[in-house]
Amino acid sequence: MPVLGIPLSLDPTSPARMQSIPQNLMAALSEPGAVLIDEADARKLGINRIGDTAEINRQRVRVVGFTSGFRSSWGAFVFASQATARLLGDDDRSNPLYLIQVKDPREAEATRDRLNANALEAPYTVWEKHDLIESSEMVWLIDSGAGASFGFSAFVAFLVGIGVTSQTLRGAVLAQLKELASLRALGVPASKLRAIVVEQAIWVGLVGIPVMLVGAGLVQVLAGALKVAIAYPWPASVTCCLFLLIVALLSGIHAVRALYRSNPTELLL
Amino acid sequence: MTAQTSIKATGLTKRFGDGATAKTVIDHQDFALHAGQLTLLMGPSGSGKSTLLAMVSGLLKPDDGTVIALGEDLWSLSEANREKLRLASVGFIFQGFNLFPALSARENVQTVLETMGLAPREAIERSIAALEQVGLGDRVDLLPRQLSGGEKQRVATARALAKQPRLLFADEPTSALDRANGERIADLLRTAAHTTGAAVLCVTHDPRLKDHADRQLWIEDGRISSETDATRQDRRS
Numbered sequence A: 001m002p003v004l005g006i007p008l009s010l011d012p013t014s015p016a017r018m019q020s021i022p023q024n025l026m027a028a029l030s031e032p033g034a035v036l037i038d039e040a041d042a043r044k045l046g047i048n049r050i051g052d053t054a055e056i057n058r059q060r061v062r063v064v065g066f067t068s069g070f071r072s073s074w075g076a077f078v079f080a081s082q083a084t085a086r087l088l089g090d091d092d093r094s095n096p097l098y099l100i101q102v103k104d105p106r107e108a109e110a111t112r113d114r115l116n117a118n119a120l121e122a123p124y125t126v127w128e129k130h131d132l133i134e135s136s137e138m139v140w141l142i143d144s145g146a147g148a149s150f151g152f153s154a155f156v157a158f159l160v161g162i163g164v165t166s167q168t169l170r171g172a173v174l175a176q177l178k179e180l181a182s183l184r185a186l187g188v189p190a191s192k193l194r195a196i197v198v199e200q201a202i203w204v205g206l207v208g209i210p211v212m213l214v215g216a217g218l219v220q221v222l223a224g225a226l227k228v229a230i231a232y233p234w235p236a237s238v239t240c241c242l243f244l245l246i247v248a249l250l251s252g253i254h255a256v257r258a259l260y261r262s263n264p265t266e267l268l269l
Numbered sequence B: 001m002t003a004q005t006s007i008k009a010t011g012l013t014k015r016f017g018d019g020a021t022a023k024t025v026i027d028h029q030d031f032a033l034h035a036g037q038l039t040l041l042m043g044p045s046g047s048g049k050s051t052l053l054a055m056v057s058g059l060l061k062p063d064d065g066t067v068i069a070l071g072e073d074l075w076s077l078s079e080a081n082r083e084k085l086r087l088a089s090v091g092f093i094f095q096g097f098n099l100f101p102a103l104s105a106r107e108n109v110q111t112v113l114e115t116m117g118l119a120p121r122e123a124i125e126r127s128i129a130a131l132e133q134v135g136l137g138d139r140v141d142l143l144p145r146q147l148s149g150g151e152k153q154r155v156a157t158a159r160a161l162a163k164q165p166r167l168l169f170a171d172e173p174t175s176a177l178d179r180a181n182g183e184r185i186a187d188l189l190r191t192a193a194h195t196t197g198a199a200v201l202c203v204t205h206d207p208r209l210k211d212h213a214d215r216q217l218w219i220e221d222g223r224i225s226s227e228t229d230a231t232r233q234d235r236r237s
């Protein structure tokens, strides 16, 4: 079984420390053969409780605790001390990853640029923290198949949302076509009829957004229960809300056209 | 009768369909409507009453003929100007009351008044006055679904009257109502004609209304005839 190692530190002051793993769990790793796995992967790995043992590359390891929020979408994360990791077959001593902390954070970019300028002979790249986060997010979202299929299903869900919103509003307008037609007969101009419909659309949207937020909250609770890490970045959420409002407005305006295509006498008399 | 003529239509013609299925519903008819009167146009279902009302009120373009309404050649006006004329001077009442279900009685009346450019306060006052006029002074804040059919039609009547229109059109306003409520609406229309000087046209197949009108017309097979024949026929049968 191939093992890909990523060096982390048990030292709480090290830049390579794991902030999301409690200190006592990290301390428990100092025992040889001790590992941590994520609670979401436990069943997949046949682990039922703390203290269960398993074999990795013919080496016996003991699970001393569970992390949470590290569900992996391919294999499984196994946290171990470097000593234990070496036993598990990380023979390749050339360590591909280094974590460097710059004393003065304002120097970070300059340091990165200087190091990268020297990278001609030995091929390496230095990233700043948020660049690395962003580029690995992009790799997952765009280059990996998982990201593409996730994005596509989100897009489909979005289209369904737009469809539901516009059809709801269209239905609302068609349901009161006679009322609108009688205002039209009374000489109320199209602009005012549109304003009436748009006002209703805004109400539909304003009521819809809290409903949507409650729904998103429930999904998050459900995901938490299933140990799936989930986040709603606010720029995406705000964009979705705005988009739904715009769709509500446009479909309201569009639905008013049905009024002007119809013969008022057929609607009214 | 020396009443002022509010609408004068000549040679009115309307056909529906074309080719073999073409049907002339109104065939070169003349028609007049006088100020301060309730004119009742009666005829069997399908005789062309609604079609005639729609043509003389600016809702449906005739295939032939002219309509002079309040001195304007109605069908030579642009759509926008016809709309303006309707907003300023025309009220409508329909068989289905066509009130917005989410708006109170007062708000249903008020919406139209605000569109006419009235300030909100004036629109509210006039809406309440119009609802009082139709006997709904104690019902102004109720929603349509909290009102009976007769009350809903009175709200629709108030909506039409609040505009203080010079022309008022009602198409089968009593068909969904019982006798007492139907007669009440007819009396409201007649009183409005007398007190405001509006020209009121009510079309109906409901013979119960004939004694409530100032003038009666009969329509059958696309032809309009004056009251005498129709009422005489009616009395005999």
Ligand SMILES: Nc1ncnc2c1ncn2[C@@H]1O[C@H](COP(=O)(O)OP(=O)(O)O)[C@@H](O)[C@H]1O
Binding pocket: A263, A266, A269, B016, B017, B025, B043, B044, B045, B046, B047, B048, B049, B050, B051, B052
């Ligand atoms: N839009 C239309 N298309 C085709 N035929 C119509 C249309 N409107 C009315 N008609 C026909 O014209 C005739 C008169 O209709 P209408 O004016 O509604 O009569 P009334 O109101 O007296 O019942 C009927 O035969 C009806 O079928």
Ligand SMILES: [Mg+2]
Binding pocket: A269, B049, B050, B051, B171, B172
């Ligand atoms: Mg009719």
